[in-house]
Amino acid sequence: MMDAPAEAAIDLQLIVNGTVRQVRTEARTSLCDLLRDALHLTGTHAGCEHGVCGACTVLLDGQPVRACITLAAACDGRAVTTVEGLSGPLVDRLRAAFQAEHALQCGYCTPGMLVSAVDLLERKPGADDDEIRRDMSGNLCRCTGYVGIVRAIRSCTRS
Template structure:
């Protein structure tokens, strides 16, 4: 996969911080590029992406794991980057909103545009990454799984209808709730 410039992390800039605890070395892959750098033990992945790698498309909404704005894919799984330590990501693969589109928008991004699934755009990267996890799943997703995933992100602007339509356009939803055993 070729990485467009916007998707590639900036060469990490390590600030001259007087951090009181140990720094850790991390080697990880971010949007297909290898990143090798030192991080403070306590640095959150969200801050690492935004402040050190200039990937500011990942947004920080609550730092309590509740809003989902900071969702990224870690080894293909949607996770809260605000509840993930950068130091714990060594050897792992991170994908952010910047890593989705090539020249044209990624199908999930396109679906958001098609269905007016965003207004201010702040929660959007988190939603797109959450839905991308399901988009990339080979087997169909049950109705219940889709709702589980969508309820993991909060939007304050749209009233959700466009987001739900975008998700249904870009995720293969099982017609019958066969996998639904709740």
């Protein structure tokens, strides 16, 4: 990477997956690139890099955001949860369901799918198939045709 002009260097402190991380980066660095290149958390995938595909979705203070169009500088002092940091009973069930329902093939979209699905299930624990399809419409998968993904998420709803 080219050296940043001194004026564009910026010091940040983020809580990433529960750990405080200090990092110096450029003002233009996206949260996605910071996670991958500086913190080596490569589970967050860069897909379209303009907010359309959803592969880079992470939780920022518990809310889903596109890491590719969120500036790292805007996250100073805030808590980021990546796919590596997702945990708990719901996440365990979701991971098992993704496996059981063949909800992934190449796996490129999977981190974003999991993050978005966890958010969906927490907000709408009783979601039906239509709601799941609607709420997951911001995450593109080019392998599965979505049927397995919807089925996996549906199996984790309270119904």
